[in-house]
Amino acid sequence: MIWDLHCHLSGVDGRTPDERMAQLISYADRVQVERLVVFMGFPWAQDPAPEEFRRQNDQVLQALSHWHDRAFGFAYLNANFPEESLLELDRCVRNGPMVGVKLWVARRCADEAIDPIIRQAGELNAAIYQHTWFKVGGNLTGESTPLDLAALAGRHPDVPLICGHTGGDWERGIRAIRSSANVSIGIGGSDPTAGFVEMAVRELGAERIIYGSDIGGRSFASQLAKVRGAEIPEAAKRMILGGNLKRMLLPILRAKGLPI
Amino acid sequence: MIVDVNVNLSRWPFRRLSHDETARLVAKLREQQISQAWAGSFDGLLHKDVAAVNARLADECRKFGEVRLVPFGSVNPTLPDWQDDVRRCHEQHGMPGIRLHPSYHGYRLDDPRFAELVQQATERDLVVQLVIRMEDDRTQHPLLRVDDVDVTPLPDIVAAVPNLRLVVLNGLRTLSKASIGQLAASGQVWFEIAMQEGVGGIGNLLKLVPLERILFGSHFPLFYLESALLKLQESELGEFQKRAIRADNARKLLSTS
Numbered sequence: 001m002i003w004d005l006h007c008h009l010s011g012v013d014g015r016t017p018d019e020r021m022a023q024l025i026s027y028a029d030r031v032q033v034e035r036l037v038v039f040m041g042f043p044w045a046q047d048p049a050p051e052e053f054r055r056q057n058d059q060v061l062q063a064l065s066h067w068h069d070r071a072f073g074f075a076y077l078n079a080n081f082p083e084e085s086l087l088e089l090d091r092c093v094r095n096g097p098m099v100g101v102k103l104w105v106a107r108r109c110a111d112e113a114i115d116p117i118i119r120q121a122g123e124l125n126a127a128i129y130q131h132t133w134f135k136v137g138g139n140l141t142g143e144s145t146p147l148d149l150a151a152l153a154g155r156h157p158d159v160p161l162i163c164g165h166t167g168g169d170w171e172r173g174i175r176a177i178r179s180s181a182n183v184s185i186g187i188g189g190s191d192p193t194a195g196f197v198e199m200a201v202r203e204l205g206a207e208r209i210i211y212g213s214d215i216g217g218r219s220f221a222s223q224l225a226k227v228r229g230a231e232i233p234e235a236a237k238r239m240i241l242g243g244n245l246k247r248m249l250l251p252i253l254r255a256k257g258l259p260i
Numbered sequence: 261m262i263v264d265v266n267v268n269l270s271r272w273p274f275r276r277l278s279h280d281e282t283a284r285l286v287a288k289l290r291e292q293q294i295s296q297a298w299a300g301s302f303d304g305l306l307h308k309d310v311a312a313v314n315a316r317l318a319d320e321c322r323k324f325g326e327v328r329l330v331p332f333g334s335v336n337p338t339l340p341d342w343q344d345d346v347r348r349c350h351e352q353h354g355m356p357g358i359r360l361h362p363s364y365h366g367y368r369l370d371d372p373r374f375a376e377l378v379q380q381a382t383e384r385d386l387v388v389q390l391v392i393r394m395e396d397d398r399t400q401h402p403l404l405r406v407d408d409v410d411v412t413p414l415p416d417i418v419a420a421v422p423n424l425r426l427v428v429l430n431g432l433r434t435l436s437k438a439s440i441g442q443l444a445a446s447g448q449v450w451f452e453i454a455m456q457e458g459v460g461g462i463g464n465l466l467k468l469v470p471l472e473r474i475l476f477g478s479h480f481p482l483f484y485l486e487s488a489l490l491k492l493q494e495s496e497l498g499e500f501q502k503r504a505i506r507a508d509n510a511r512k513l514l515s516t517s
Contacts, residue, residue, distance in 0.1 A: 031493060193483060221491040225484040
């Protein structure tokens with residue numbers, strides 16, 4: 001059972017969200033990925049105004065509309081617009097079919113302005129995916145590092161959080177969130193560098209690691225290889241490839257009556 | 261069976277790798293049905309005694325029979341008497357090719373020494389492997405940051421050396437579609453798939469490069485070997501295409517040596 005935490009409509013052939021989603025599903029079938037979590041539409045916007053993140057979420061809702069048995073959606077929000085983000089969270093998650101939240105690079109998550117979004121998402125049992133990077137050349141102004149996420153996790157110790165990309169530089173990222181027990185890592189969207197998943201299992205335990213690909217910018221192949229090729233027990237691979245994400249989403253999926 | 265044109269022996273300078281002992285590397289290659297691997301040496305990135313690097317590489321490759329390790333020696337044209345490294349790779353070690361790391365050796369492709377090196381290698385009928393990058397530039401060690409190789413001058417150089425056989429390693433993540441197309445059209449240029457990304461990546465690459473110019477490469481052991489293997493599964497390829505990429509194209513390339 002493979003569930004993919006991290007899929008985009010961008011970078012995929014097709015004129016419409018429906019065409020792109022059909023493409024993604026056909027490739028997913030080739031590598032035995034059963035479920036896809038999709039967030040953000042196209043083209044991308046780093047600091048989207050409310051009308052723009054609503055438009056992108058509409059694209060995802062459209063893409064999901066024929067694939068509720070194969071795909072889930074996370075709502076793209078922007079902490080620079082907390083009130084509008086809360087309304088969008090209600091629209092897409094509380095009253096809609098989405099099951100999580102995606103926060104990208106508009107505002108660093110260490111900033112307390114993000115807290116109302118985190119609190120409300122936590123109350124809804126929505127998964128929270130925060131993009132993070134440790135770029136040696138310097139991050140974007142609003143781009144979070146795993147240390148920012150650790151600070152956020154400290155303010156919300158009962159809310160599960162996902163450290164997107166594990167900070168890219170995973171040797172630093174794993175250390176940064178190691179002591180934050182409510183933080184899991186998303187391993188997608190970086191080169192398939194050997195040793196990544198082995199270190200994560202050693203330092204965090206397999207239960208805090210979630211497979212994702214970051215397609216269409218990446219391939220399923222390179223990202224699945226991080227788990228397939230890791231020298232870890234088969235039981236750990238099963239947890240990383242799907243078990244952990246399923247466990248995280250189970251309460252909200254059940255509450256919404258979505259297929260599991 | 262598979263021919264992997266992008267493998268390295270010895271130690272990655274910044275991290276121990278699970279398969280950086282040659283015996284373990286060979287066992288893993290064999291387990292995955294890789295019968296031949298074109299091997300460079302991580303030592304070639306930073307060591308100045310390149311002759312010793314290449315001698316160790318040749319010796320190490322000779323030790324293992326289960327998988328044929330084909331040594332590709334390093335040449336750094338910024339070092340004095342680099343010409344003798346080319347000679348030794350060819351005459352002393354019987355290597356079929358050399359592997360170049362311009363970004364780690366500190367020269368650009370418009371440096372006249374690069375053109376001279378390519379010319380000398382071609383006169384000796386050596387395949388030239390050109391490494392565009394080793395790792396994501398965002399995750400490099402802060403004290404050792406190197407840019408990707410700028411390939412802008414390369415099509416003209418390829419066109420000027422008609423018999424040159426050039427294999428681009430680790431280029432497909434960062435080279436633009438236009439650069440790839442221009443390079444493919446400039447002469448005998450091959451590309452390997454280690455850093456090909458995007459969903460259905462090999463299928464996309466086939467829109468830019470003729471099938472016969474695509475090679476299987478893994479960048480193992482720095483990358484998980486399974487990455488390149490799974491790319492053959494992710495893209496919808498016919499058996500003829502798979503055979504060509506897995507082995508036939510590489511065998512033809514070396515058989516013309």
